[in-house]
Structure formats: C-alpha cells, structure tokens
Amino acid sequence: MSKIQADLHLHTTFSDGTLTPTQMVALCVERGLTTICISDHDTTNGLPETFAAAEAYPDLTVIPGIELSTDVPGGEIHILGYFVDHYDESLQVILDDFRMGRENRGFGMVQKLNELGIDVSWERVQEIAGDAPIGRPHIAQALVEGGYVKYPKDAFDEYLGRDGLAYVERPKLLPVDAVRLLVAHGALAVMAHPTYSSSKSDRGEVDSLDEILTELKEAGLVGMEVYYGDYTPEQVEWLRGLAEKFDLIPLGGSDYHALGNPGEPEPGTVGPPMSSVEALFEMHAATSAQ
Incomplete structure (x- = not known):
C-alpha cells in the first residue's frame, strides 16, 4: 500500500479543532503529507494563517476549504468546498x-x-x-x-447528539442548497463522510444515498469522501463503487480535530490516492478557465 500523501479534511481552532492552523500545518508536514485542506465549519477565517504557515514548507500544497452542515430526514450530510474564494465578501456575509x-x-x-x-x-x-x-x-x-x-x-x-438530552436543532440548510452556494462562489463541492453507523454518530445512516447523489450531482457536486476516518475496507469499496457510478472524484481525509477521543484518526493515517488529488486540481483548473 502506498504512503498517504494527502489529507483533505482537517479542522483547527478556527472551528472546533484544538490545533491552530500553524500547528496543524507543522503536524501534517511532520507526518509526511504534501497536500492538505483546512476545512473548518462555516468559516474560512483560519486560511490566512494556514497559508502564512505553509510558506515555511515549499513542498506543501494547501487547498483552501470549508465544511457546511446540512440536513436530511433523520440525519445530516456535510458538504466540503474546495478552492473556496475566502476573499469573497458576499460569501462572508452568508457565513x-x-x-x-x-x-x-x-x-x-x-x-x-x-x-x-x-x-x-x-x-x-x-x-x-x-x-x-x-x-x-x-x-x-x-x-x-x-x-x-x-x-x-x-x-x-x-x-x-441527535438523541441527546440537551440536543437542539439548528437552522435548516438543504444539501442541494449548500452545493449550489459553494458552486456559485467558485468552490468545488464534495460530499463529506457519506455514511455513518448510527451506533457511532448522531448523524445516523444516510437514507436513499443514490437519490441524494443524483440531486447533488445535478447541482454541481464533483466528488465524495471515500477514504475517511475509521471506514472499514467494505465501506471504502462500496463508496468507491458509488463514486464511479456517479462519476465523482473519490476523495477523503482524517477529519482530524485533535479532540483526544480514543482512536481518533490522525493526519497521515487515511487519505485519497494522489491520482484523485490530481483529478481535483485538474477540475479546478478547468472550472477556473471557464
């Protein structure tokens, strides 16, 4: 198995992680990564520090990103935005x-x-x-x-969690609206961690994933996380098949927050093949040229 070189799902102190962007960059370089994406929740405010820190590592490529939480019946779907324009003032108002x-x-x-x-x-x-x-x-x-x-x-x-004693619903955002929002602001939209075991997460199982992917693909979805966290080989294989079926780039990352939970996947332990990363960059170049 080839060495992991990319992690396209990381969180910092600018959302709900415990490492600063500078610390996250240093950790990723230490783990041998060459391409990373900081994808904090609902904010791009950590990206300037990320890019500044990355200047010390000429072999490291940083993709500007964001993660948006959306709702489906009985659960959530998160949408990642890669190459998001974090200087877009109209986007910042929405965020x-x-x-x-x-x-x-x-x-x-x-x-x-x-x-x-x-x-x-x-x-x-x-x-x-x-x-x-x-x-x-x-x-x-x-x-x-x-x-x-x-x-x-x-x-x-x-x-x-969703069934917890203190749970409160949040304002609703539909997955298709999140994809359209990201596309409208120049980002490439990717579905994050599309399947969860309800015994491990409050997000629950995503029902009718084929139906959801059809709708999101039409709205501009270009990829989905296949390589993620503690996915089993069977889950990875199933998701890889779905990505191929819908012509989506198979991506992924650790979703590292440095929260201290037992067994939390860390940078360098899970990620997409570099062929997928290259496909993402090629799509970004083609989209930017339009």
Whole structure:
C-alpha cells in the first residue's frame, strides 16, 4: 500500500479543532503529507494563517476549504468546498449568518444542560471557542472539564447528539442548497463522510444515498469522501463503487480535530490516492478557465 500523501479534511481552532492552523500545518508536514485542506465549519477565517504557515514548507500544497452542515430526514450530510474564494465578501456575509445560527443553537444547548442540573456556563463555552464559531465540541469540552463525561465523544452520546438530552436543532440548510452556494462562489463541492453507523454518530445512516447523489450531482457536486476516518475496507469499496457510478472524484481525509477521543484518526493515517488529488486540481483548473 502506498504512503498517504494527502489529507483533505482537517479542522483547527478556527472551528472546533484544538490545533491552530500553524500547528496543524507543522503536524501534517511532520507526518509526511504534501497536500492538505483546512476545512473548518462555516468559516474560512483560519486560511490566512494556514497559508502564512505553509510558506515555511515549499513542498506543501494547501487547498483552501470549508465544511457546511446540512440536513436530511433523520440525519445530516456535510458538504466540503474546495478552492473556496475566502476573499469573497458576499460569501462572508452568508457565513456570518451560519455562524450566528450555530451560536444561538449552542446557547440553547447550554440552557438545556443547566435545566438538567449540569453546571456548564455559556461564558466558559465562549472562552473555549475563542474566535471560532461556537459548536457542540466546545460544549463537549466544557462537559469534560466539569467532570460530567470522560471524553468529548461521551458528551455527544449522552447530551449533544441527535438523541441527546440537551440536543437542539439548528437552522435548516438543504444539501442541494449548500452545493449550489459553494458552486456559485467558485468552490468545488464534495460530499463529506457519506455514511455513518448510527451506533457511532448522531448523524445516523444516510437514507436513499443514490437519490441524494443524483440531486447533488445535478447541482454541481464533483466528488465524495471515500477514504475517511475509521471506514472499514467494505465501506471504502462500496463508496468507491458509488463514486464511479456517479462519476465523482473519490476523495477523503482524517477529519482530524485533535479532540483526544480514543482512536481518533490522525493526519497521515487515511487519505485519497494522489491520482484523485490530481483529478481535483485538474477540475479546478478547468472550472477556473471557464
């Protein structure tokens, strides 16, 4: 098996990761990666620091990215945007609205936790998030600090997941609208982690994936994550077949947050073949030339 050279799904302190962009870049270089994408949730604010840090490593290529969360019946689908124009002011206005929705949702979850007798303060959650859009992982970290759970994953299982005691729905965004938004702003849209075991994630199983892919392909979807996290060889093979069926580039990455959960896949342990990365760059060049 060839060495992993690319990780196209990484998170930093600008969303719900615990490493700064500078730290993430250094870690990826240390792990031997040559192509990475920082894909923070609903924000591109970490990209300037990422590119600045990457200047010290001439052999490293950075793809500017973002990850948007969308809703389907009974679960979620996340859409990655590669080569997003992070200087686009009209896009930033839309992202500001998304981040406000995250903050309102987070506040509602903290209120529910307080009603359950759990002493987690909104002020502490804000401190943990810093300048990042407030997300559930920040609340999970506060629960770990307070001794209410051992790991962030436990916080999702008991309180913050879709069936959790403190779960709050967020403003709805449909997958097709996320794809159209990214395409309209010059990005290449890719479906993130399209299948989950409901025993491991609150996202649940994605129903009618063929039907969803048909709709998203028509809207401009160009790829899907096939190589991801702790996918089994059987899942990878199934998803590779779907990617081929819908003529989508098979991509992927670790989705690394550095949260400290047991067994969290790290940069350099999972990623797409370089042939897929090259296909992504070729598509970007062709799209940019239009």
